[in-house]
Amino acid sequence: QEALKELGKGEGELSIVAWAGYIERGDTDKNYDWVTGFEKETGCKVSVKTAATSDEMVALMNEGGFDLVTASGDASLRLVAGKRVQPINTDLIPSWKTVDKRLQDAPWYTVKGVHYGVPYVWGPNVLMYNTDVFKGKPPKSWNVVFEEMNLPDGKSNKGRVQAYDGPIHIADAANYLMFHKPELGIKSPYELNEDQYKAALDLLRVQRKLAGRYWHDAMIQVDDFKNEGVVASGSWPFQVNLLKSEKQPVASEFPEEGTTGWADTTMLHTESAHPNCAYMWMEHSLSAKVQGDVSAWFGANPSVAAACKGNELLTDEGCATNGYNDFDKIKFWRTPVAKCESQSECVPYHRWVSDYIGVIGGR
């Protein structure tokens, strides 16, 4: 499929598959609204379908009926391979040139030099913890969610930690092992041979004994921190910000092992019914104001450097807090494939899916 040659008039509608908190119209907090203005300006009425995992996003796009998706790195290339998204003509997006150079040709959305989207925001998976429990001794390592131990409040971490309910969490285990068991020779947490993979699963089995429940939905994790006595978990800055805004005793840490993370791309469906509105949104999404607002709201980093300065909501320290300068330490989500780069053969994603279900099920 060819990329769009020129822009026409808006079609009046636009539907987007997005992560929770990515597309806000002021419902939750009046100050966070980057949709209403866009609708007024372009006449494109925006509807949003939130998805909780990358797999869900791929499934929704496969099903069709949507224009745009804010796909993470573990979904984007699958969408390209499945011919669900179309090439983007960056010439039609004036703000393209303002995009962070680190992201402009990123491999998770650029195939053979063709861009299949525009970057949205990116960020790390942080370690969220309860400040009352950790009493001024923030956890420095992911070990609080991987190994049984007593927390600073004297009680065991058993039943009080959580992990992400998505197969990609295997990469977090691999990332932990990369640091603590260098002898396994893991080069990338997304490229694991059988032995490395098995070690990661073993680690996750230990974790299963510690975790009462896995978190699947950001909002439910927020609930669990409030009502279920959960005190530490891998999380997104979004939840951290939300809980802090409710005056809950939580904070987040960027542990010594480094973290996985996400760099999301706004991609356009092959059969989009509203391509003009979609291009208008992509342009809108790259404006420094929107980038700053999203970053502030979600706890992410903008893909446009200008957003780090002068945004009221993000403040001038915001980018630093959210890890803007740790770009290189973050291992962004990718889709594990059999033919991997770092070694001869890797365990492909479908095994991650079924094995992770097994691990959670107690296998």
Added chain:
Amino acid sequence: MSAITGEQAILIEKPGLAGRISDFFWKHPHVFLAVMLAPPLLWLGIIYLGSLLALLLQSFFSIDDYSGLVNYEFTLSTYGQLLNEANLDIIIRTVSMAAIVTLFSALIAFPIAYYAARYARGKWKAIFYLGVMLPLWSSYLVKIYAWKLILAKEGILTWFLAKLNLLWLLDAWLSIPVIGGNSLSVSYTGTFIVFVYVWMPFMILPIQASLERVPANLIEASSDLGSTPQQTFRHVLFPLALPGIVAGSIFTFSLTLGDYIIPQIIGSSRLFIGQAVYAQQGTAGNIPLAAAFTVVPIVIMGLYLWMARKMGAFDAL
């Protein structure tokens, strides 16, 4: 009234469309039957069963792991996948849960149905009926969330038990392996309680109906022949109420078998069949595996319905 009427014994055919249609159908009862049955049969037999068969067909396809697109070639590999250890766990977990939920639903429902059928009269009968129907029709989702509040670690049950100095009881329960856990809301116990709560009302009405159909004189006959009330219950009342219990259990069993919302909200993240289907279909986009998973409840419920029909449970539905 005159003695002998002047009219003909056989009246001439009535003119008019209605009359002619009536005559036609009267003369061709099979056509009439066909006309009556066509709409429901087209709907249920073609649309519904057709969709079901099409779904089953999908289970013989496979999915491309990387792109998530269905590969339309006949294969049994999806069934191979269905039978891997993790998925078997899911099936066993779900079926056991459905069985236990059904058993306890029957145990809790029976006294209510029994009282309503045999002792409640007049106003009380209406109160019992409403008492069963209201929970049945009040929002399923909101009820589940109410239970989340009750069962949460820092929830209402804990609050009450703390007031009563009974927290040790809860802790003792939660420390039991398998059914225990960190809190009720992340344990099988919690999932079980909510399942029973939500589906149990479906059990009451069929049991009540079948109990009401037991003629009073059978109870008297039993007593007359020397049965104590307990013996009468065991030898007469219970066997005769059994079709009602089976009818009710069609609901409790099937609804538990397919639900994916309850175990996701109240549970330990271990999947149930409904969640697996939902995840494979919606999250992973693996329609063939989802379809293969649905075969499990279809087969189970097929057998169940067959047995229920033999027991005459359909009349009690």
Added chain:
Amino acid sequence: MRSDRSTSAPPGLKIAAAGGLLFLHLPIMLIFLYAFTTEEKSYQFPPPGLTLQWFAVTWNRPDVWEALSLSVRVASIATAIALVLGTLCAAAVSQTRFFGRETISLLVILPIALPGIITGIALRSAFSMADIPFSIWTIVLGHATFCVVVVYNNAVARFRRVSGSLVEASMDLGANGLQTFRHVILPNISTALLAGGMLAFALSFDEVIVTTFTGGQQSTLPIWMLQELIRPRQRPVTNVVAMVVVLVTFLPILAAYYLTRDGDQIAGSGK
């Protein structure tokens, strides 16, 4: 049962029955309670304070009205379809004997006896195969399918009681098929249909699982609730909606009870 008129229930039974009903109702009380809480994000117990503000808030939320209106439309249409299909089926099964009657009652029961997720996913994949876009009609189609059975059950039970000789009596007195339907059958089954229709409506009104699969972007009330409950903004609003729905369904349920019960007496006197 007459024998029990003079005796009263054993205390153990009374306790078990009362306990069972309490178990059914306490959580519902809780739903009511939290419709009045002053706290909006998550529920703490006991509620920090009580307020009536959520009723006004609910009233002013357009998304509630949209979902409600969609739910009412879906349930009405699904009920109407179920009434037609269920009555036809019940009439065919109970007024005539033919090969395969048993199979038909099985077929009608199947959509409710199989888990909703199967109905949902089967219809969804059929829609996508047939390239039918999601709309209110796809939701209706799913709901009508499993609503047929409640109408069918009510109608079959009534047909069984309306003695077959009534139809013959009518024809004997000179009424043709249509007149017999209009003057004898319809009046005698109407209360059963009303009761069945109400149950069908309630079933559709509260259905989440099938709707999840057969609905596209539209949200019915339960789907709206699911989203609201997961994303806590003004959670008490969901409780207000749930409570109002319970209170509003109270009357039809009571009516259905009295209608079918009186129907017993009316139709039974034909014997």
Added chain:
Amino acid sequence: MTAAVLFENVSRHFGAVRAVDAVDLAVAEGEFFAMLGPSGSGKTTCLRLMAGFEQPTHGHIEIFGETAEGVPPYRRNVNTVFQDYALFPHLSILDNVAYGLMVKGVVREERRKAAEDALAMVKLPGYGARRPGQLSGGQRQRVALARALVNKPKVLLLDEPLGALDLKLREQMQEELKTLQKSLGITFVFVTHDQGEALSMADRIAVFNDGKIQQLGTPEDVYKRPKTRFVADFVGSSNILQPEFVTQLGAGQQLASLRPEAIGLNSKKEGQLAVSGVVLSRSFLGASNRVTVNVGGTKLHVMSPASSPVPEEGSNVTLSFAPADLHLMETTP
């Protein structure tokens, strides 16, 4: 004169069951015709063939000379009083009675009037506003009658209309029905399994067994001159005498029937046949006593008037009867 109802070799089979089997009959106009027989003998099926609810498998049916096959019930000027009355529970008594006129399109006022007249005729004036549920069994029966008669049918079919009533009420209704039929002159076809009812009410009786007519004749014919053992046994109680027994009496070589009331106890008159035996048992029936006597191994019932003395059990008695009362029958049962 054309028959009101004519059956020519009519059969109605349900699968292997021959509910009605090659029946010939002709009901005369204005006649009170009874169909009598045990349960399952095909009486109701015959009636339903007349009403049009069943179609014959073979044979031909005429109603007042017109072919009836293929004519739906609602186009036959024949009405039925159903065993369970089949009153419409949702309609008032008046609307029940006016139903036939309503569906024929008679205007409201007129049919109201006719229905009230019909109710008066069955002695239920002023009951029009009630519902069927508010009437007693006997009253319902009369409403069912009025509902049929208001249509002025050429033939009225009654399927055990008195079966559900208790003894006293049944006797009273029997009388009323008979009077009504006489005054209206309508042809009545009446189904019953109560032989007393058939005998006392009918002009002619068809006795059914196994889908076949065993005998068709006046009550006296049927009672006094039963053609077959079945009829003798079913209509009234009868002593069935085996051919050997009859031979011994020197009265013939066939199966014979002897009515219990035709036998005298210790009161032989001239010209009577006599046998002796031992009293086995006796029971008091009010108006009479039934005495069972063992005559050389054959058990004979004797009905003796209450006014006569009753012999003791075990005593020897002489039984006597007029040869004419010994009725010979076809030997095949």
Added chain:
Amino acid sequence: MTAAVLFENVSRHFGAVRAVDAVDLAVAEGEFFAMLGPSGSGKTTCLRLMAGFEQPTHGHIEIFGETAEGVPPYRRNVNTVFQDYALFPHLSILDNVAYGLMVKGVVREERRKAAEDALAMVKLPGYGARRPGQLSGGQRQRVALARALVNKPKVLLLDEPLGALDLKLREQMQEELKTLQKSLGITFVFVTHDQGEALSMADRIAVFNDGKIQQLGTPEDVYKRPKTRFVADFVGSSNILQPEFVTQLGAGQQLASLRPEAIGLNSKKEGQLAVSGVVLSRSFLGASNRVTVNVGGTKLHVMSPASSPVPEEGSNVTLSFAPADLHLMETTP
């Protein structure tokens, strides 16, 4: 001898309804005792008081000399044959019959044996494997009987056990029951609303009306010497003569009953009273003819034997009867 069942001033009220009202009765051991009365007269309630399903509101009940109040049915050695049999539909015939022994803990083999014997006794050997649904009415009735008898009750209660059977079967079962009772010697208390049944079977009859016993005596007592108009009317059909009519006959000044079969038609004998009248109608009843005669405004039924000639309708007849057959009664109905 202690009575098998003794009622002393027993009442059972349901709210305002006096189902049983101050009843005194004593059923002798080994007796065949019938309770006869119209629907709603309290027969069943009496039976239920004996069985223990009801408790008396007032009064005292004894069974074989032991106080019965407060003793539950399952601890009374009294068994019931229910009107609709109340067989357990989920059990085989054999298990139905063996039920009473099973709950008493009799071992399997033994109760099997006893049940088979009981089935043989009611002439249903080999039916044990069937279900109640597979039997005819008469067979079910016998199973119900066997199920009760297998427990060897001291008193057997039967609530209209033959009500649902048709005439022929009823007559046959009456005989069987009577024979059985004689051979077993068990006390039978039998409820019926069929006077013929009560007269022919019972040793003594209690006639109920409105919860009260109207008369208690042998069948002959009750039939020939009815104490009240109600009994005269209910037991057999009777001509009730008003005091004025009786006065005219010069036979007294009370209400009197005259049995139709006690009246002669045109056959006045010496010492008989006679009146004349006009024949209104006649009907053939098989064994006899019923002739209705108008005697100066009073309608009299005459039952005349089939052998006598039947006068034409409208003809004048003389009715004659022995003064002894004119039975004077209490004037209060």
